[in-house]
Amino acid sequence: MNNIVEVNNLVKHYYVHEKEAGLKGSLKSFFNRNNKIIKAVDNISLRIAPGEIVGFLGSNGSGKTTTLKMLSGLLHPTEGQIKVAGFTPKYRQHGFLSSITLVMGQKQQLDWDLCAEDSFLLHQAIYEIPDRTYRRRVAEMTEMLELKGLLNKQVRKLSLGERMKCELAIALLHQPKIVFLDEPTIGLDVNMQQAVREFIAQYNEYYGATIILTSHYMADLTALAKRILVINSGKLIFDGDLKSFTEQKAPHKVLKLQFIEPQPAHILRRYGTVRSHVANIAELLVEHVAVTKTAVELLKNLPVADISIEDIPIEEVVREVFRSGQVKLKHSNNFEKS
Numbered sequence: 001m002n003n004i005v006e007v008n009n010l011v012k013h014y015y016v017h018e019k020e021a022g023l024k025g026s027l028k029s030f031f032n033r034n035n036k037i038i039k040a041v042d043n044i045s046l047r048i049a050p051g052e053i054v055g056f057l058g059s060n061g062s063g064k065t066t067t068l069k070m071l072s073g074l075l076h077p078t079e080g081q082i083k084v085a086g087f088t089p090k091y092r093q094h095g096f097l098s099s100i101t102l103v104m105g106q107k108q109q110l111d112w113d114l115c116a117e118d119s120f121l122l123h124q125a126i127y128e129i130p131d132r133t134y135r136r137r138v139a140e141m142t143e144m145l146e147l148k149g150l151l152n153k154q155v156r157k158l159s160l161g162e163r164m165k166c167e168l169a170i171a172l173l174h175q176p177k178i179v180f181l182d183e184p185t186i187g188l189d190v191n192m193q194q195a196v197r198e199f200i201a202q203y204n205e206y207y208g209a210t211i212i213l214t215s216h217y218m219a220d221l222t223a224l225a226k227r228i229l230v231i232n233s234g235k236l237i238f239d240g241d242l243k244s245f246t247e248q249k250a251p252h253k254v255l256k257l258q259f260i261e262p263q264p265a266h267i268l269r270r271y272g273t274v275r276s277h278v279a280n281i282a283e284l285l286v287e288h289v290a291v292t293k294t295a296v297e298l299l300k301n302l303p304v305a306d307i308s309i310e311d312i313p314i315e316e317v318v319r320e321v322f323r324s325g326q327v328k329l330k331h332s333n334n335f336e337k338s
C-alpha cells in the first residue's frame, strides 16, 4: 500500500531575535541584534499509510504543532522533503488543499459574529461543493455531531464544546482524506471530549480518512490512536504501538482518595505505592491489571469519602521517558533500549 504521508529528514529552524527588556534593551538590540536559532524539528522521517490514526505525543515545545503546520503547508521546512497525498504541502496546490484539513483546538475558523451556517456556506463556495453534496454532508455532520439547533446560533453564543463540534464539522465539509488535529479536545469537559473522540473515530471508519492528531490527554490517544509518534526536542524518539509504549512506560494508574479520617501510611502501602499523602488525602499508584480489584478493596476496608481512577498524565509519562533516556528510535515501528 502506498503511503499517504512521507516525510524525509524534516528540519525546521525558527530564527528569533532576543532583546533585553526596556528602552535600553531596545536601543542595544537596534545596534547589535542578537539572533538565536530554535531547532523546533530536527531531522524527522516517517511514513503513514492511508486510513491510519496516528497520535503525536511530546511535552510542551517539543515540535508537534510545527510538524503539523509543515505537513499541512502552513510552514515551509528549513530542510527535508514532505509528500502528503502525493503533493508537496508548501506549494498549497488546489488538489492538496481539498485533500486535507487542519483543526486547531486553540484557534477557530468560524466567524464569531456569524452563525455557523453562514461560515459553512462560505466554505462551500471556497471548496466548490455542489449544493446537493453540501446539503447531504451538513445533514450527516448534524447527525454525527448532534448539531441540531446549533448551526443558526451566533457562534459567540455557543459553548466551547458546541463551538468545537461546529469547528470539526466545517473543517470536514469538503470531506478531506487527511485530517490534522492539533489538540481537538483541549478545554472541553469529559463528556464533550468523549463525543469528539467518538466522532473522530466514526469519521475515520466511514470515510477511511487518515487522522494525525496531537493531544495532551492520554484518553484521546488511547481511544483513537494505535500508533504513536513520540517527539522530544524536535527529534522523533519513538514510532510504534501505543499499547506497548504505555504498558512499558506507564504501567500504573493513579487512585486518588479522600478518606473520612486520616489514614496511616503503612495501611495505604498495602494497596499500592503511595505517591502523595497528606492527612486524609492520598494518591496511590496501582498496576493497570489490579486497579479495579484494589478500588473495591479500598471501598470495602477503609472509610473512603471519595475515589477516582486516573491515568498518569501523558506529560508525566513522556517527561519520565525523556528524563531517563529510556527509548531511542531504531527503525520506524521499532525501538530499542539505549
Ligand SMILES: Nc1ncnc2c1ncn2[C@@H]1O[C@H](COP(=O)(O)OP(=O)(O)OP(=O)(O)O)[C@@H](O)[C@H]1O
Pocket: 014, 015, 016, 038, 039, 040, 058, 059, 060, 061, 062, 063, 064, 065, 066, 067
Ligand atoms: N513562530 C515561532 N517563532 C519562534 N519559535 C517558535 C515559533 N513557534 C514555535 N516556536 C518554538 O519552537 C519549539 C516547538 O514549538 P511547537 O509549538 O511546535 O511545540 P509543541 O510540541 O506543539 O508544543 P505544545 O505542546 O506546547 O503546543 C518551541 O521551542 C517553541 O517555542
